[in-house]
Amino acid sequence: MKMNLSHRLGGLAAAVPALLASGWAHAQEAAPAAAEAVEAVAEAAAPTLDRGDTAWLLVATLLVLMMTLPGLALFYGGMVRKKNVLSILMQCFAIVSVLSVIWMVAGYSLAFSEGSPFVGGLSKMFLAGVNLDSLTGTIPESLFVMFQLTFAVITPALIVGGFADRMKFSSMLVFMSFWLLLVYAPICHWVWGGGFLMTEGVLDFAGGTVVHINAGVAGLVSAIVLGRRSGTGSENMAPHNLVLTMIGASLLWVGWFGFNAGSALAANGNAAMAMLTTHSATAMAAMTWMLVEWAMRGKPSLLGILSGAVAGLVAITPACGFVDLKGALIIGAVSGLACYWGVSGLKRMFGYDDALDCFGVHGVGGIVGAILTGVFAVEAIGGKTGLIEGNAAQVGLQALGVGVTMVYTAIVSYILLKIIDVAIGLRVSPEVEVEGLDYALHGETVH
Amino acid sequence: MKMNLSHRLGGLAAAVPALLASGWAHAQEAAPAAAEAVEAVAEAAAPTLDRGDTAWLLVATLLVLMMTLPGLALFYGGMVRKKNVLSILMQCFAIVSVLSVIWMVAGYSLAFSEGSPFVGGLSKMFLAGVNLDSLTGTIPESLFVMFQLTFAVITPALIVGGFADRMKFSSMLVFMSFWLLLVYAPICHWVWGGGFLMTEGVLDFAGGTVVHINAGVAGLVSAIVLGRRSGTGSENMAPHNLVLTMIGASLLWVGWFGFNAGSALAANGNAAMAMLTTHSATAMAAMTWMLVEWAMRGKPSLLGILSGAVAGLVAITPACGFVDLKGALIIGAVSGLACYWGVSGLKRMFGYDDALDCFGVHGVGGIVGAILTGVFAVEAIGGKTGLIEGNAAQVGLQALGVGVTMVYTAIVSYILLKIIDVAIGLRVSPEVEVEGLDYALHGETVH
Amino acid sequence: MKMNLSHRLGGLAAAVPALLASGWAHAQEAAPAAAEAVEAVAEAAAPTLDRGDTAWLLVATLLVLMMTLPGLALFYGGMVRKKNVLSILMQCFAIVSVLSVIWMVAGYSLAFSEGSPFVGGLSKMFLAGVNLDSLTGTIPESLFVMFQLTFAVITPALIVGGFADRMKFSSMLVFMSFWLLLVYAPICHWVWGGGFLMTEGVLDFAGGTVVHINAGVAGLVSAIVLGRRSGTGSENMAPHNLVLTMIGASLLWVGWFGFNAGSALAANGNAAMAMLTTHSATAMAAMTWMLVEWAMRGKPSLLGILSGAVAGLVAITPACGFVDLKGALIIGAVSGLACYWGVSGLKRMFGYDDALDCFGVHGVGGIVGAILTGVFAVEAIGGKTGLIEGNAAQVGLQALGVGVTMVYTAIVSYILLKIIDVAIGLRVSPEVEVEGLDYALHGETVH
Amino acid sequence: MKLVMAIIKPFKLDEVREALTPLGIQGLTVSEVKGFGRQKGQTEIYRGAEYMVNFLPKVKIEVAVNDDIVDRVIEAIQASANTGKIGDGKIFVLDLVSAVRIRTGEKDTDAL
Amino acid sequence: MKLVMAIIKPFKLDEVREALTPLGIQGLTVSEVKGFGRQKGQTEIYRGAEYMVNFLPKVKIEVAVNDDIVDRVIEAIQASANTGKIGDGKIFVLDLVSAVRIRTGEKDTDAL
Amino acid sequence: MKLVMAIIKPFKLDEVREALTPLGIQGLTVSEVKGFGRQKGQTEIYRGAEYMVNFLPKVKIEVAVNDDIVDRVIEAIQASANTGKIGDGKIFVLDLVSAVRIRTGEKDTDAL
Numbered sequence A, B, C: 001m002k003m004n005l006s007h008r009l010g011g012l013a014a015a016v017p018a019l020l021a022s023g024w025a026h027a028q029e030a031a032p033a034a035a036e037a038v039e040a041v042a043e044a045a046a047p048t049l050d051r052g053d054t055a056w057l058l059v060a061t062l063l064v065l066m067m068t069l070p071g072l073a074l075f076y077g078g079m080v081r082k083k084n085v086l087s088i089l090m091q092c093f094a095i096v097s098v099l100s101v102i103w104m105v106a107g108y109s110l111a112f113s114e115g116s117p118f119v120g121g122l123s124k125m126f127l128a129g130v131n132l133d134s135l136t137g138t139i140p141e142s143l144f145v146m147f148q149l150t151f152a153v154i155t156p157a158l159i160v161g162g163f164a165d166r167m168k169f170s171s172m173l174v175f176m177s178f179w180l181l182l183v184y185a186p187i188c189h190w191v192w193g194g195g196f197l198m199t200e201g202v203l204d205f206a207g208g209t210v211v212h213i214n215a216g217v218a219g220l221v222s223a224i225v226l227g228r229r230s231g232t233g234s235e236n237m238a239p240h241n242l243v244l245t246m247i248g249a250s251l252l253w254v255g256w257f258g259f260n261a262g263s264a265l266a267a268n269g270n271a272a273m274a275m276l277t278t279h280s281a282t283a284m285a286a287m288t289w290m291l292v293e294w295a296m297r298g299k300p301s302l303l304g305i306l307s308g309a310v311a312g313l314v315a316i317t318p319a320c321g322f323v324d325l326k327g328a329l330i331i332g333a334v335s336g337l338a339c340y341w342g343v344s345g346l347k348r349m350f351g352y353d354d355a356l357d358c359f360g361v362h363g364v365g366g367i368v369g370a371i372l373t374g375v376f377a378v379e380a381i382g383g384k385t386g387l388i389e390g391n392a393a394q395v396g397l398q399a400l401g402v403g404v405t406m407v408y409t410a411i412v413s414y415i416l417l418k419i420i421d422v423a424i425g426l427r428v429s430p431e432v433e434v435e436g437l438d439y440a441l442h443g444e445t446v447h
Numbered sequence D, E, F: 001m002k003l004v005m006a007i008i009k010p011f012k013l014d015e016v017r018e019a020l021t022p023l024g025i026q027g028l029t030v031s032e033v034k035g036f037g038r039q040k041g042q043t044e045i046y047r048g049a050e051y052m053v054n055f056l057p058k059v060k061i062e063v064a065v066n067d068d069i070v071d072r073v074i075e076a077i078q079a080s081a082n083t084g085k086i087g088d089g090k091i092f093v094l095d096l097v098s099a100v101r102i103r104t105g106e107k108d109t110d111a112l
């Protein structure tokens, strides 16, 4: 997904309010460059289908789906108390179901059809024009639609970690549906769909910004808006079944190769190298977290090493196609440290109740990864240079990308949540929270 | 698996009794057309191996295996009471083991070697002639054998849902072994192996008829022959662990891409489009079931949305290579509704105890999918037209395919079960049922 | 991985002590032939990347990772008592994390760079020279590094079965780190990296010797050195949750296609045939174990059929690219029988406490498979002949390969364990063992 | 008042509950317990080896009743929980000093 | 001495424990039980069908106390476990013949 | 007859059972409970944070015995369940009004 398009970042300051104000106005005339860039990419792509690439992307797509169902659902589900585990699974499953439909109907079009630099158009609603022979690069466009869909559904599912155990199921669905259209689709357009954000200079191989920082910030905002879980501090909130969390983390690790190596959109050396850097950073981050926790708490925990692995996966996501082994190992180590601090020091410092550490891991890890991509990018791997090869400016560009995304997603997520709160309420009643969401909201329990 | 062969459907009326009467008689002279058609297919296939296609089919094969082990086993296992969960896993695992051997020894030959229009021959027993260089289309024949095997073992495993919690393990194995040879192999031959059933006109892309209607009806018959579980109505039969069911449903969803997109037997636009329609119908069906249940019962349940997803997967199976996005979404919505009714209204109406809703989901969903394939087939996707493009006759043809399969599998399954009942008994004793099959039959429990 | 290199087996007698004595001395001048052979292989390999092969190997790699995480971890985790399940998962996860880093830093170089016939060199430390365009055969070398890594981490993870429930976590990590470098890397070099062991005559398609016999023997040695679990004989040691074991076994089965068919390093007829023989042997072994247990104990158990499947997978590993269907079925049946005896008769005979039957399944199954490869190899499949085609000598060669590996791994594992025992102690205190490793070592429990 | 505590085979729970209803028993409390007793020798199969299980799953029923129906309660439990096979369990009767219904604060007989 | 046994709604456990601390109660024992009583009609949803759940999850607290504080203990439990809704549970009081602290061998009042 | 109820550390269960056998005890009933007491401060680690666990896993043994051996039973339990560390648990003794063996209908002493 290295579709880094030339565009003036100058328009940025005006862009966010403009977008909010004009809703889905397609400020088409404002950004002809983006549209041209999309065409250029289309032209550059070889016009024939490659069956090896297609085979790999078919698999990569289902791997990313597996990351959410059952991967992430189990990762999160094992961490809550027993009375809420089914609610987590339900939320993830419903997000995938409902948002998949929305993606097909309008999301893909808003993200990837020609539009303004800020958002795509409506010309591909209901996938108009995506037929049997349409190609994106060397793979069928229908496959590209599906591959992108899996990213579009896992991002909202990640947010669940922020508001777990206390949000109404109905409000959650409403929030997610609008969030997909108002936050995810535009940011996806900025970065991969011909939008204004990612000029040639900003690097994000597989979605550190679009997916992880985006979800991490939205999770943090929802944790703050909803408030702390009742019982925090007094009740035993320890994860009820880390076996589930371990299965989830493992499937995330395995599936992430589809996410990262799949983002090469081909079965070639780039994909293979992305797999190698992804795996190295992950292993290093897991090991680092384990050692730090061992040193600080006296015992290395399973939850710790699993969290470390996910931290590494997050951080290497933007970098995996640009850095070499050494860069990957350093990114892994730094992200293990940083996210350990994110879930302990940082969270305690501000006192928000990011229930499953959506921001502590995905937000912090995403930021670390995006910045370090600017440090460790080497020409031999991804054709781009970073700080260590003398291109100090890259770090600043990366920081800019991070900042814009954080601001936009924070503001829009906050407004959305507040509107829904007024309209139908965000939080379940205290009785429901005590009784458990499984039984109260879904009429089921784990026996 | 779009091997739709020209043949007179006229022979049908005579065919079923003839087959039953003559056993494995190869009425070769009765149907030269089929044999020719098989040859034609063989010739038409490109004579060289494509490594991209092969890569995809290697993966698709293991995905379909994963659908059964552990997918379906967990999906079903989570729904029974805790005392029976291991028995479900054991049944699925034993079915895969024993029936894989039978498939290699004789099943593949009966389904795919040259024979009569009603059943294949014995020339490929022990895979005679399947050597390193044999091809089926652009993939190795050995891979085609394996791909087909995974279909041949999941179909019987689906039937387990009908007689769960009360069938003897030994009788189950005997029943399944004969069922593979007497029901599955012939029907598979009719549809994909050059048999009489599927003339050019009847559409079944990935096995809605062969797999789902077939299993659904056999499950219903076994539920009726075995009778209700003791304790039905009085005892709490609620699923003991929906976490397992959710893992299972997720692996079914993910694995089903191997099933449906794999059935293109190539890594091309057809496979990609089949993946897209499969995913869309599934998401839509899951959402529909959730909404209906929410409206009717006041709460959306996890089991409901999971059931909806499976309903959608079943219904889109025959259609996935023939319909476009809109068709897929409609098929999804209709199947969600229909199967919701199948597991509640229909089951209550007749009072049979289809324990895990094998017929309610796979039977009803399979029928809905087969018929709607005839409605929504569009030329641009699969080269075939349906009702909406003016070809009303297609719906009739689809109904015929459904009817023939239902009648054949119902009759033969019934006879088989009755014979086994007389010979060695079908049902465990009431004490065993109360104690639980796990401990009574397998000497193990979940602690 | 059929990289069978010509080399005099004559050097063998001297080799083992020499290696032990000289540590990492690279007796380069002693074995120029090996180095040449490596070059020859490199030359023979087509110099262009094949995207179909690459797609398949990307998938095969993640499948083998999935075999360990979560596959093997769950397979083992379900078999222990509830108080130790997290410790098993933790050990597997930590092994993958730490050893992946070590593999990248030094392991790959010791196994696959040019060196002596006994061990590779240090020239590829930190993957020096593995860049975007390096190829191994038709796939990127970075992918080959990753594929091999997954073998290098599952092998130590298998050993966990031998010392489960009683080894200190810290000592376990130290042991595994050195074991990777001192045992796995050299043996891997002997067999696949241009080393002295596997002359053209000795057959091992996917690692029966390197992985399974190696791990089985190391597990046995550690079981003996650590001693029996406290409570053996008196306490109820029955598996606490066979649902986990079943999920694990299923993922092993599915993932093993990556292991075995992936070892063809291509998406072609060899891979497909390896998949077919792998599946057939596994199904046969599972069925055989089930029937034997049924006959001997009166009940077929889930743990039994799962163990049978793993036995079959192990035994077919060295054979899968050389034998045909009949050979595979026989290997399956024999391994089912042999491993059943391995976990019952053999273990009882000697009274060691191989907790999760690491030797009983992987050791015994590996030996059976290696020897029978020499019996059933047929020219039509793998280009090699075995006993049944008149080449009786092959059996002797296979036995030699088995013997050398067993002796080397037994000696070095034993010395390593003894050193660690003196230095930091191997075994947890009796109180910790009673309390459970989960809480005592990791501060966590399953609620 | 008495507290009747019965240890029974798990699958007899529903029958026992139904046997108590005609006596006017409106509530009872149930726990899963493990019993050690004369009933022995059950084994679990574990990889070809067999496993002696010392503790068997039982269900404990606790029901507070008025003195006047104690005997009929005991009889009803004994009749409904009986299979005639070893391991059927025991009934123990304890004196109950007082009882309170939390919701209303009602005492003793009114609380049952 | 008395053994006070209370059957309460699970989510009231923490409140009850906190209500007992001021009375000098230093220990208690808790078990998960299932209650059958007047509180009825809860259902689980199961594939569009509904399921009557006869037994509801409750928590049983057992606490051994000196005779002099029994009444206050009962009051404290009743007050803290009360929601006013059906199914709040019961308190039963039994006579305690003796008590021993295993660690020290202390007896009766000293053992509590 | 008495009902002896002991709350012990879980890993002491087998030892206690073995200590009771020589006294002629042929049966007992065991449940998993959670104990709150002086033993405190255990923590679970949770993502770098620590978690105070208030309730510790304990095992409750209930055994009905004849009056003549009550003292020896108490001693045996106290001796075998003792580790000398805080949290070893308690033994409570209750009066048993009657006992019935469900299988045979035998009463009281014969029922044990």
Ligand SMILES: Nc1ncnc2c1ncn2[C@@H]1O[C@H](COP(=O)(O)OP(=O)(O)O)[C@@H](O)[C@H]1O
Binding pocket: D007, D034, D035, D036, D037, D038, D039, D040, D056, D058, D085, D086, D087, D088, D089, D090, F026, F027, F028, F029, F030, F062, F063, F064, F065, F101, F102, F103, F112
């Ligand atoms: N003395 C006892 N005290 C408490 N519980 C007992 C006692 N004896 C038996 N039990 C309980 O009763 C159950 C059945 O007892 P057992 O001796 O196996 O058979 P039976 O009741 O038919 O004589 C035991 O599993 C145990 O739970």
Ligand SMILES: Nc1ncnc2c1ncn2[C@@H]1O[C@H](COP(=O)(O)OP(=O)(O)O)[C@@H](O)[C@H]1O
Binding pocket: D026, D027, D028, D029, D030, D062, D063, D064, D065, D101, D102, D103, D112, E007, E034, E035, E036, E037, E038, E039, E040, E056, E058, E085, E086, E087, E088, E089, E090
């Ligand atoms: N006679 C009884 N003996 C033992 N436990 C009882 C008895 N009656 C009620 N219980 C317990 O008390 C709980 C609450 O009783 P219930 O009748 O539902 O409501 P309430 O206590 O408000 O009258 C029950 O679930 C059961 O556990």
Ligand SMILES: Nc1ncnc2c1ncn2[C@@H]1O[C@H](COP(=O)(O)OP(=O)(O)O)[C@@H](O)[C@H]1O
Binding pocket: E026, E027, E028, E029, E030, E062, E063, E064, E065, E101, E102, E103, E112, F007, F034, F035, F036, F037, F038, F039, F040, F056, F058, F085, F086, F087, F088, F089, F090
């Ligand atoms: N008053 C009491 N009533 C009932 N159970 C008690 C009481 N006091 C203690 N217990 C039980 O005994 C266990 C051990 O008590 P604790 O105070 O921790 O240590 P010790 O027995 O060594 O004094 C507790 O966990 C609890 O289960």
